[in-house]
Amino acid sequence: MKTIVIGVIGADVHAVGNKIIEYTLTKSGYNVVNIGVLSSQEDFINAAIETNADMIMVSSLYGHGEIDCRGMRDKCIESGLDKILLYVGGNIVVGKQDFTEVKNRFIEMGFNRIYPPGISIDEALKDIKTDLGE
Amino acid sequence: MANYLLIDFGSTFTKLCAVNTEEYSIIGTSSDFTTVETDINEGYQKALEKLFDKIGKQINFEQVIACSSAAGGLKMAAIGLVKELTVEAAKRVCLGAGAKVDLVFSHHLNKNEVQQIIDKKIDIILLAGGSDGGNSESVIYNANLLGELGINIPIVFAGNKSAQDDIQDIFNKYNMNGHICENVMPSINVLNINDAREKIREIFLKQIIAAKGIKKIEQQINKVILPTPSAVLEAAKLLSEGYLEEDGLGEIVVVDIGGATTDMYSICESTKRSDVIVQGLEEPFAKRTVEGDLGMRYSAPGIVKSLSEREIKFINKDKGIDIVNEVNRRYSNVKLLPENSQDEFIDQFLAEMCAYRAMHRHVGRIQEVLTPMGKVYNQVGKDLSDVNYVIGTGGVIIKSNHQYEILRQTTNILHNPQELRPNDPNFLIDHDYIMAAMGLLSKIEPMAALKIMKKHICQIRGNQDEITK
Numbered sequence: 001m002k003t004i005v006i007g008v009i010g011a012d013v014h015a016v017g018n019k020i021i022e023y024t025l026t027k028s029g030y031n032v033v034n035i036g037v038l039s040s041q042e043d044f045i046n047a048a049i050e051t052n053a054d055m056i057m058v059s060s061l062y063g064h065g066e067i068d069c070r071g072m073r074d075k076c077i078e079s080g081l082d083k084i085l086l087y088v089g090g091n092i093v094v095g096k097q098d099f100t101e102v103k104n105r106f107i108e109m110g111f112n113r114i115y116p117p118g119i120s121i122d123e124a125l126k127d128i129k130t131d132l133g134e
Numbered sequence: 135m136a137n138y139l140l141i142d143f144g145s146t147f148t149k150l151c152a153v154n155t156e157e158y159s160i161i162g163t164s165s166d167f168t169t170v171e172t173d174i175n176e177g178y179q180k181a182l183e184k185l186f187d188k189i190g191k192q193i194n195f196e197q198v199i200a201c202s203s204a205a206g207g208l209k210m211a212a213i214g215l216v217k218e219l220t221v222e223a224a225k226r227v228c229l230g231a232g233a234k235v236d237l238v239f240s241h242h243l244n245k246n247e248v249q250q251i252i253d254k255k256i257d258i259i260l261l262a263g264g265s266d267g268g269n270s271e272s273v274i275y276n277a278n279l280l281g282e283l284g285i286n287i288p289i290v291f292a293g294n295k296s297a298q299d300d301i302q303d304i305f306n307k308y309n310m311n312g313h314i315c316e317n318v319m320p321s322i323n324v325l326n327i328n329d330a331r332e333k334i335r336e337i338f339l340k341q342i343i344a345a346k347g348i349k350k351i352e353q354q355i356n357k358v359i360l361p362t363p364s365a366v367l368e369a370a371k372l373l374s375e376g377y378l379e380e381d382g383l384g385e386i387v388v389v390d391i392g393g394a395t396t397d398m399y400s401i402c403e404s405t406k407r408s409d410v411i412v413q414g415l416e417e418p419f420a421k422r423t424v425e426g427d428l429g430m431r432y433s434a435p436g437i438v439k440s441l442s443e444r445e446i447k448f449i450n451k452d453k454g455i456d457i458v459n460e461v462n463r464r465y466s467n468v469k470l471l472p473e474n475s476q477d478e479f480i481d482q483f484l485a486e487m488c489a490y491r492a493m494h495r496h497v498g499r500i501q502e503v504l505t506p507m508g509k510v511y512n513q514v515g516k517d518l519s520d521v522n523y524v525i526g527t528g529g530v531i532i533k534s535n536h537q538y539e540i541l542r543q544t545t546n547i548l549h550n551p552q553e554l555r556p557n558d559p560n561f562l563i564d565h566d567y568i569m570a571a572m573g574l575l576s577k578i579e580p581m582a583a584l585k586i587m588k589k590h591i592c593q594i595r596g597n598q599d600e601i602t603k
Contacts, residue, residue, distance in 0.1 A: 001267070003267070003268070011503045011504065011505045011510070012505060013411070013505055013507055013510055014507075031267065033265075033321070033322050035322060035323075036411075037411065038411050038413065038503065038510070038512055042218075043413075046216045046218055046219050047219075047322045049215060049216050049269060050215055050216055050219050050220060050263075050264055050265045050268050050269055050319070050322060051264075051265045051267070051268035051269070051321075051322060052264065052267075052268045052269040052270070052271075053268075062505065062506045062507075063506070
């Protein structure tokens with residue numbers, strides 16, 4: 001069974017979407033490790049090491065996701081998680097910016113998949129299945 | 135007649151406590167030096183003579199049971215994967231089992247670290263790592279390395295369940311003294327103490343006490359059942375929770391300042407508030423921490439090491455003493471007893487420092503986080519602010535003329551307002567030094583142990599002004 005670490009990064013306490021993601025992914029047959037709200041990059045990485053996770057899925061709903069996610073890929077590499085998949089989604093930047101640009105910035109930061117606001121977890125599920133296998 | 139003799143073979147003193155469990159009373163207490171280097175029986179017999187002298191006659195005991203921290207106590211190495219997760223979980227299990235955690239390692243071990251395990255004469259290794267179904271590569275690597283390097287001291291494996299079979303194969307292959315237990319952290323931030331703790335206690339009884347020359351005494355007494363700190367933890371739990379219709383004291387903290395360590399115990403939930411977000415590894419309801427660098431004699435230099443140069447100068451000037459010199463004098467003469475008021479004053483000061491710092495490391499912290507949703511409280515560790523009682527034990531507190539001043543340090547938030555220290559607790563003292571003994575008794579006669587503790591652990595000495603200040 002593939003393991004996915006999920007949580008909400010930074011000083012962000014939006015708990016509802018986090019529960020929906022946990023529910024959907026668990027129902028789809030993944031081993032979900034939910035570290036909850038107010039989580040730091042280190043919390044995600046530590047949980048991924050201990051659980052031997054295949055993917056980290058970061059949620060950020062309060063606009064400061066870009067600051068919170070900076071350097072996360074580097075820390076993963078330092079921690080021996082070179083191959084781990086990094087997903088991010090929510091309202092990850094401040095205001096209404098052109099999403100292509102936003103996406104490119106996050107790709108440069110080492111994220112594998114980046115989702116704009118308003119996307120449901122079911123849409124991301126297709127990518128997860130492609131990336132991790134059924 | 136139901137007379138029990140309870141013994142604590144300490145690192146320095148062998149302490150005896152005779153109780154009558156029908157009258158819920160202490161018949162007498164006595165102590166003498168622990169003589170583990172020669173024959174542990176000598177010190178025990180001397181203390182026993184003293185006890186009979188005090189009582190005025192020889193009496194028979196229904197059972198004689200003991201706890202021990204002699205010959206260095208139970209020395210353990212805790213090994214895990216990530217520092218904040220399985221390493222911390224492994225450490226807490228060792229502490230809960232009454233051990234001294236001399237070594238802590240994370241990720242892959244190296245040869246130097248294994249050598250340290252040999253050099254420090256570790257008694258038991260706790261090997262953890264990986265949540266259930268998670269990482270198993272690390273524990274397998276570590277077990278293999280320990281096997282290859284010929285480690286034959288007891289190893290308790292309490293890591294990823296999915297690695298158990300591989301670990302058992304490694305134990306068999308290298309003919310190791312291995313034991314398999316439930317995972318200390320079955321899933322992220324969940325702590326599972328009991329199974330591994332019981333296994334550690336079992337190994338302590340079957341293998342460790344024999345190696346430490348304590349087994350010799352078993353013809354004289356019925357058995358040694360616990361490491362001493364573990365007995366104190368049992369006593370604290372009983373005193374807090376109560377037994378059947380006899381109420382306990384509710385949430386409590388126990389501080390035990392000794393020559394080599396300062397132990398802090400808290401019996402309470404990690405938080406009662408619903409408006410905080412608790413983070414990090416789950417906290418045990420009955421939590422013990424040990425500060426190996428805070429103590430009145432062996433570890434007195436550690437107290438000064440934790441001070442800045444400026445603070446040392448300030449203390450020397452303010453109090454008119456040479457603190458570094460005084461601390462070294464205590465370190466080089468661990469049997470030193472205060473001879474004059476200056477000695478007493480310095481011991482008092484050191485004890486206050488121990489209480490303050492040990493609480494600083496034991497207690498949880500709360501932080502205000504400003505979010506777009508408003509203010510949120512983020513808590514790490516245990517919230518002790520509503521604790522009913524802080525209980526002092528250990529020679530220096532019991533003998534001090536200013537007990538209140540020492541215990542008050544556990545509530546001092548002068549420099550760290552975010553610490554969740556006890557807010558307004560009552561202070562109690564274990565006057566007769568019975569907590570370890572009552573922990574032992576709680577295993578046979580919990581009601582008697584509870585009633586005796588409630589009777590004998592009482593208000594602090596000192597004038598009332600000082601207390602109500």
